[in-house]
Amino acid sequence: MKKNILVIPGDGIGQEVTIWGKKVLEKIGQKYGHEFSFDEAIMGHVAIEATGNPLPDETLEKAKSSDAILFGAIGHAKYDNDPSAKVRPEQGLLKIRKELGLYANLRPILLFDELLDASSLKPEVLKGTDILFFRELTGDVYFGEKNRSEDNNFASDLMNYNRYEVERIARKAYEAARTRSKKLCSVDKANVLETSRLWREVVQEIATEYPDVETEHMFIDNAAMQLVKNPKKFDVVLTANLFGDILTDEASQIAGSMGMLASASIGDGTGFFEPIHGSAHDIAGQNKANPLASILSVALMLDISFGLQAEAKEVTEAVAATLKAGWRTGDIANVNTPADKILGTQEMGAKVLE
Amino acid sequence: MKKNILVIPGDGIGQEVTIWGKKVLEKIGQKYGHEFSFDEAIMGHVAIEATGNPLPDETLEKAKSSDAILFGAIGHAKYDNDPSAKVRPEQGLLKIRKELGLYANLRPILLFDELLDASSLKPEVLKGTDILFFRELTGDVYFGEKNRSEDNNFASDLMNYNRYEVERIARKAYEAARTRSKKLCSVDKANVLETSRLWREVVQEIATEYPDVETEHMFIDNAAMQLVKNPKKFDVVLTANLFGDILTDEASQIAGSMGMLASASIGDGTGFFEPIHGSAHDIAGQNKANPLASILSVALMLDISFGLQAEAKEVTEAVAATLKAGWRTGDIANVNTPADKILGTQEMGAKVLE
Numbered sequence: 002m003k004k005n006i007l008v009i010p011g012d013g014i015g016q017e018v019t020i021w022g023k024k025v026l027e028k029i030g031q032k033y034g035h036e037f038s039f040d041e042a043i044m045g046h047v048a049i050e051a052t053g054n055p056l057p058d059e060t061l062e063k064a065k066s067s068d069a070i071l072f073g074a075i076g077h078a079k080y081d082n083d084p085s086a087k088v089r090p091e092q093g094l095l096k097i098r099k100e101l102g103l104y105a106n107l108r109p110i111l112l113f114d115e116l117l118d119a120s121s122l123k124p125e126v127l128k129g130t131d132i133l134f135f136r137e138l139t140g141d142v143y144f145g146e147k148n149r150s151e152d153n154n155f156a157s158d159l160m161n162y163n164r165y166e167v168e169r170i171a172r173k174a175y176e177a178a179r180t181r182s183k184k185l186c187s188v189d190k191a192n193v194l195e196t197s198r199l200w201r202e203v204v205q206e207i208a209t210e211y212p213d214v215e216t217e218h219m220f221i222d223n224a225a226m227q228l229v230k231n232p233k234k235f236d237v238v239l240t241a242n243l244f245g246d247i248l249t250d251e252a253s254q255i256a257g258s259m260g261m262l263a264s265a266s267i268g269d270g271t272g273f274f275e276p277i278h279g280s281a282h283d284i285a286g287q288n289k290a291n292p293l294a295s296i297l298s299v300a301l302m303l304d305i306s307f308g309l310q311a312e313a314k315e316v317t318e319a320v321a322a323t324l325k326a327g328w329r330t331g332d333i334a335n336v337n338t339p340a341d342k343i344l345g346t347q348e349m350g351a352k353v354l355e
Numbered sequence: 356m357k358k359n360i361l362v363i364p365g366d367g368i369g370q371e372v373t374i375w376g377k378k379v380l381e382k383i384g385q386k387y388g389h390e391f392s393f394d395e396a397i398m399g400h401v402a403i404e405a406t407g408n409p410l411p412d413e414t415l416e417k418a419k420s421s422d423a424i425l426f427g428a429i430g431h432a433k434y435d436n437d438p439s440a441k442v443r444p445e446q447g448l449l450k451i452r453k454e455l456g457l458y459a460n461l462r463p464i465l466l467f468d469e470l471l472d473a474s475s476l477k478p479e480v481l482k483g484t485d486i487l488f489f490r491e492l493t494g495d496v497y498f499g500e501k502n503r504s505e506d507n508n509f510a511s512d513l514m515n516y517n518r519y520e521v522e523r524i525a526r527k528a529y530e531a532a533r534t535r536s537k538k539l540c541s542v543d544k545a546n547v548l549e550t551s552r553l554w555r556e557v558v559q560e561i562a563t564e565y566p567d568v569e570t571e572h573m574f575i576d577n578a579a580m581q582l583v584k585n586p587k588k589f590d591v592v593l594t595a596n597l598f599g600d601i602l603t604d605e606a607s608q609i610a611g612s613m614g615m616l617a618s619a620s621i622g623d624g625t626g627f628f629e630p631i632h633g634s635a636h637d638i639a640g641q642n643k644a645n646p647l648a649s650i651l652s653v654a655l656m657l658d659i660s661f662g663l664q665a666e667a668k669e670v671t672e673a674v675a676a677t678l679k680a681g682w683r684t685g686d687i688a689n690v691n692t693p694a695d696k697i698l699g700t701q702e703m704g705a706k707v708l709e
């Protein structure tokens with residue numbers, strides 16, 4: 002198989018972890034005889050510094066013509082503390098999602114038994130949890146019209162959905178539910194929001210096409226609570242862009258750390274694979290970041306974009322074996338982890354490669 | 356002291372738990388020689404059934420002329436599963452918040468040592484947690500213009516804030532932070548939303564008036580994660596209506612159960628006190644609901660609306676003593692709770708009264 006992969010490390014620890022995702026791809030290519038070729042491009046803060054544009058045209062063109070994208074992270078505290086900044090790294094990420102039509106963001110909450118103890122939740126609450134989030138990614142209040150009054154006394158963002166936007170992600174989620182335990186929970190705020198009422202109506206309609214899947218509707222406030230109380234009760238979770246942003250980060254605690262979670266953004270074209278963690282400038286350049294989420298993003302790429310299930314499985318198992326052997330990065334270590342088992346980014350990446 | 360209290364039981368378990376809040380008020384009145392007089396009014400599903408209106412004018416008038424309101428809960432599954440319903444119980448709650456100008460919703464996350472085990476979080480993660488949420492309650496996407504296209508293919512809600520709306524709640528939160536550990540965390544999504552950028556700008560400005568308070572700004576996705584990971588790191592949390600709805604329900608797991616959490620909605624007039632739990636029709640009428648949140652709402656009323664700190668303390672201590680004696684309702688019991696220590700709503704209410 003011949004594939005052309007674009008690597009966009011982005012900002013902060015994105016730079017450090019993406020190297021390891023790429024190395025794993027190279028190794029899998031060698032081992033299974035696939036021709037993976039790589040190109041690299043800039044996005045986010047680094048792109049603003051270099052070109053003034055968080056998503057340079059060249060990056061977008063390369064992205065469109067690649068077979069899959071491995072992305073790192075984006076963001077910088079500089080913009081966060083300056084609410085009036087007009088150009089922001091996040092605009093690059095939002096724009097590429099929109100331009101590539103990446104409307105479905107899949108976030109599997111994969112629980113490694115070895116990490117049951119790393120979470121703040123009790124092991125007995127966690128054990129057996131296996132959730133697959135479908136977060137809508139190109140609509141909602143993220144992309145609605147924004148306004149700021151001239152006198153700076155008023156600001157607004159339009160939360161909105163079109164029927165077709167809900168339909169297409171709902172279908173993807175239902176298809177996935179069919180191959181899993183046939184349970185789907187759609188999360189909204191239909192008791193308050195018109196957008197959510199449309200969302201719920203459409204999901205109810207699509208549900209009739211999948212009578213074998215059991216559908217539940219839940220309000221976002223309740224879902225945020227249930228996810229902590231009893232994560233096991235969820236299987237496929239379908240939700241809008243903003244609610245999905247919040248719920249999936251919350252759910253990352255189930256997996257012990259954000260450093261463990263990968264995500265796949267897909268649509269009708271090129272797929273986009275990234276850790277769910279951010280750029281974490283506070284630990285950037287210190288060889289402290291956990292490279293496992295980037296490596297697990299590669300597993301998702303192999304599986305979803307290339308249809309290489311055996312290769313994907315090998316990557317996931319290499320991660321599991323490394324954890325089983327006791328190796329940890331700081332974020333997934335706990336008081337009982339022997340100091341000599343705590344590794345830096347590079348050492349952890351190398352262990353998985355072995 | 357002479358006070359005129361309006362009781363609005365509302366829907367579902369609201370009916371059962373509010374009785375106990377009222378009884379506690381009566382008892383405190385007798386003991387301390389206050390003249391508490393009570394009136395009752397309808398709101399929500401029960402009001403729709405009786406009058407077609409979720410907030411009848413009569414209820415609103417009584418509310419405006421009372422000194423404080425003890426509310427139960429609102430909602431009914433009937434409307435939840437019918438996204439096209441035009442009249443909904445929640446409209447009553449939203450309208451009364453708006454009409455009474457209840458712009459600040461205070462939700463203390465009060466942790467009773469006896470309940471450390473009832474949570475899905477590890478006791479060592481929880482211990483020492485003491486958070487006071489300030490959720491804005493009369494703005495945001497809750498009250499912005501709603502639209503539905505004629506062909507039903509598009510729906511929208513306007514998320515928006517005015518500067519003064521952010522200012523007044525920020526001041527309340529900073530004032531509270533001063534009397535506590537002088538730490539305030541403001542939660543927004545300023546990397547994506549214009550509304551949040553205005554929010555952050557205004558909070559940064561107000562912060563300069565309170566140089567003795569340490570301010571942190573956090574994105575909502577990160578906050579939803581940190582709240583599970585390390586709740587102790589939060590003290591006063593200030594946030595918008597929608598984010599507050601989600602975060603406070605999530606935080607209820609810290610206190611072991613939604614059945615334990617009370618909230619105070621205040622503004623420039625009458626204060627409004629309610630449990631944060633919903634109407635829970637699935638357990639309504641079964642003498643299963645936990646009355647403690649309603650009783651703790653009364654403690655907030657005594658403290659905040661009437662300035663009766665000693666009386667408020669007595670109520671909170673009565674709840675603590677009841678828990679210490681081992682009494683539990685089902686929601687806060689665990690596998691180690693002896694069966695004869697698990698009480699119904701009435702029995703639990705009576706224990707606290709004793």
Ligand SMILES: CC(C)[C@H](C(=O)O)[C@@H](O)C(=O)O
Pocket residue numbers: 075076091094246546547576
């Ligand atoms: C960086 C930010 C714009 C982004 C989002 O909110 O979508 C991030 O939090 C994510 O979840 O990928």
Ligand SMILES: CC(C)[C@H](C(=O)O)[C@@H](O)C(=O)O
Pocket residue numbers: 192193222429430445448600
């Ligand atoms: C019932 C609903 C409208 C309400 C809200 O979202 O504000 C409730 O969840 C709450 O938090 O008081």
